[in-house]
Amino acid sequence: MVQQATVTVTGFVGADPAGFGQEGSTPACSFRLGSTRSYFNVATGRWVDHPTTWITVKAFRSLALNIRSCVHKGDPVIVSGLLNTEEWQRDGVNRTRLVIEANSVGHDLSLGTSDYRRMRAGHVSTGQSGEDPSGPVGRSTLSDSSDMDSASAAAKGHGHDSQPGSGAHTGTESCAREPEEPDQFGDPEF
16 A cells, blocks of 8 residues: 655745756746744743744646746745655765645635636646736736735735735736636636
8 A cells, every 4th residue: 555645734935936857848846835833822922933844845747837927935825745755965964855746736815815717728837927918817916814905906906015025916927817618507617
């Protein structure tokens, strides 16, 4: 019996996802995910953070392209996939790191909003921000859920202003997709 550890982890993206592999081969990307557990200390009346756990997330094929288009440093995300340990040697020292081979990645909507549109059948994303609007159209926006005006603007595709390093989007990222053909009820499938 083969045992695989499927995990789901929430956290924040530590750096913009980077592609890896050879040009023309299967699209692949990776990013570091920081996940910090916390608990409420009743004695002090404060939340206390445990040390941050850093995990490398790897993705392949269309998921890798979509991640490179939509996920950015500071974004709160939910990652689900297979948990592995990579081992290597550097300078004679054995090293290891935790890796999740992702089968799905999405923005954590408990911390903001996001605008999603499905890719048109047969459309291949380039994985680049500012992709030609004649392919997928619209924008990915992520806003602080405590600011309802910004969330409302984001839901309409207008985005909001962001501070450097805040993880908030400016609304200029190309991450949206056109609907596919109408479903059996005549409505476009989104």
